[in-house]
Amino acid sequence: MxxxxxxxxxxxxxxxxxxxxxxxxxxxxxxxxxxxxxxxxxxxxxxxxxxxxxxxSFFETKGYNAVRFNGLQNYIDVMSNSVFQQTLVNTFLYVIWSLAIGFLVPIVVAVMINEMMHGQSFFKFAVYFPGMVPGVAGALLWMFMFDPGPGGLLNMMLGKLGLPMSQWLQNSDLTIPLIILTMTWRSFGGTVILYLASLQGVNNELYEAAALDGAGIWKRIRHITIPQISHIIGILLILQMIGVFQVLYEPLTMTEGGPNNASMSLMLTSYHYAFRYFEAGRSLAVGVITFIILAVMTAIYFRINKKSNTD
Missing domain, CATH: 1.20.5 (Single alpha-helices involved in coiled-coils or other helix-helix interfaces)
Structure with missing residues (x-):
């Protein structure tokens, strides 16, 4: 039962x-x-x-259609090209210059705005406004400013000051730094807003305790502000490197990769293969190579960051 x-x-x-x-x-x-x-x-x-x-990317292509499988031949052809080798160096120069010119700027501006007692809303809008300008339009604006002729805005200003005119983007030594300056102007506003949001989450009691101990503003920034927002700094560092590695609009619009390929980037090389030479296989091979480089760099960063946090 x-x-x-x-x-x-x-x-x-x-x-x-x-x-x-x-x-x-x-x-x-x-x-x-x-x-x-x-x-x-x-x-x-x-x-x-x-x-x-x-x-x-593993096929020989005719236009945008696969013709036959050719294994790694597209990758071999791309990497053996001297232009690609220079382009790879240029891309790392883009990253280095972006860190030198544009990485600290958003942090400094965010700290300055966060310390303001009045007018924060205006300055938030002011720094974010360039980010609302489309990439191509922003590049054209700066291209007119950097015009190497006497009609260029910056050359007109130099002439008024009695200084010699500059070739600006036609100078291979200045091309990449000037393009990075353009990119920083257009994109740093959104990064500033993210840093501001992170800064406003820092406990004010930490600042008050540090002030009572006699810590000045620089010590408070060094020992409280930076450690408290270090996580967002690391994330935005990786995002900036990934973004700069894929730079396309600015060199395409402002220099077309010149002078003498001095501003050529990986994405611009891929663009030329696809839409100028109609070699889709090689264009996609460049894209895959770019992806692998970014994946390796990101993995190395996170490994180093994890080890430092463990220590």
Missing amino acids: STSATKVSGAGTGTTAVASRKRRLLQDVPSWLLIVPSLLFFIVFHWQPLVTGFLL
């Missing part, structure tokens, strides 16, 4: 569990309906082109 009751009880428990799972699934249906369109969009317009491009 007890055995039968146990079986009935077990069956009832199993039925209840199944019914409960069905109710949970039904409750999740609206959530899935909201997620599915975004998921399909992501798969169709992001992952599908990525996978297709990766596979196509």
